[in-house]
Amino acid sequence: xxxxxxxxxxxxxxxxxxxxxxxxxxxxxxxxxxxxxxxxxxxxxxxxxxxxxxxxxxxxxxxxxxxxxxxxxxxxxxxxxxxxxxxxxxxxxxxxxxxxxxxxxxxxxxxxxxxxxxxxxxxxxxx
Numbered sequence: 001x002x003x004x005x006x007x008x009x010x011x012x013x014x015x016x017x018x019x020x021x022x023x024x025x026x027x028x029x030x031x032x033x034x035x036x037x038x039x040x041x042x043x044x045x046x047x048x049x050x051x052x053x054x055x056x057x058x059x060x061x062x063x064x065x066x067x068x069x070x071x072x073x074x075x076x077x078x079x080x081x082x083x084x085x086x087x088x089x090x091x092x093x094x095x096x097x098x099x100x101x102x103x104x105x106x107x108x109x110x111x112x113x114x115x116x117x118x119x120x121x122x123x124x125x126x127x
Contacts, residue, residue: 003066003069003070003071004070006056007071007073010075010080011079013052013083014079014080014082017049017087019042020040021041051087052088052089054071054089054091055093056091056094064093068108075111081111084110088109089109089110091108092106
């Protein structure tokens, strides 16, 4: 999957994260609606929003860097950046995951690829 398609997928996750329809019977513009009658749609299915972990396959080091940079660029858009303040998201190469396992220091956060991986935040395992 190419960089633009991955960026579109990240945007779709951000839309899902932000979607909060009004409850049945509540009209828009009423005091109840303005005071927070909306509950995010994802909370109906998940207790917390799942981490977004992208495994970038079929690329060499240059292809991985290009796709990861495309995802990082998409992550900087205001809509996606707002989601990433509360939702962990990262990228990894399958070769690294096979060699070291998913709990190793292989995940790079989309919020800042130069920062390096705080992998335990992305995988939910602490050292």
